[in-house]
Amino acid sequence: MNKVFKALNDTTRREILDLLKEKDLTAGEIAEAFNITKPSISHHLDILSQADLVTSEKRGQFVIYSLNTTVLDDILSWMMTLRK
Amino acid sequence: MNKVFKALNDTTRREILDLLKEKDLTAGEIAEAFNITKPSISHHLDILSQADLVTSEKRGQFVIYSLNTTVLDDILSWMMTLRK
């Protein structure tokens, strides 16, 4: 759960997930949505990947990112039991 | 949501919440559960308080901490819509 919480602890990364909720996007399309340089967005995507919150697939010159929410299940159930 | 995610992004703090799920505890009782100095635990409790994940009440020399899970609601619903 550590890596997931770490990945979620950043507004930009949470907004990236919100974007990917709508549809898969290339790294460049994601970067265009923010006032941050591409290398910085690439770094954010790497952290999201490490947490398995996104998956990526290379297609030609592009890298397409997709949302993966299955890793949220543990956090969700932890929070639910915390609420009891 | 920022402060809550920040507060949750630490194993010690999440374990403090787990402890408080069982029953209210004084700062000292919480500190005893960890191999960390009391000032450090106090700092963690401060971060949890700022996020409103715990409330505290002074009773004599003691400060009693309680869990407050209502601030998790926003996060929970955000995660649920992310899963769609």
Place this chain on the structure above:
DNA sequence: TTTATATTTAGATATTTGTCTAAATACCTA
């Protein structure tokens, strides 16, 4: 093969974070 586009890697830097020790504050009890 050369040039252009998409993305990541490397390295630097300022800020934030978790931890510590020492000191301060607050309350209780004799």
Place this chain on the structure above:
DNA sequence: TAGGTATTTAGACAAATATCTAAATATAAA
């Protein structure tokens, strides 16, 4: 009031983090 216990505050420090620029890599197109 004096001494003891509980907790927090202050200040320091090493490690982690978010960001940037410059360079490297990979693919596509001319």
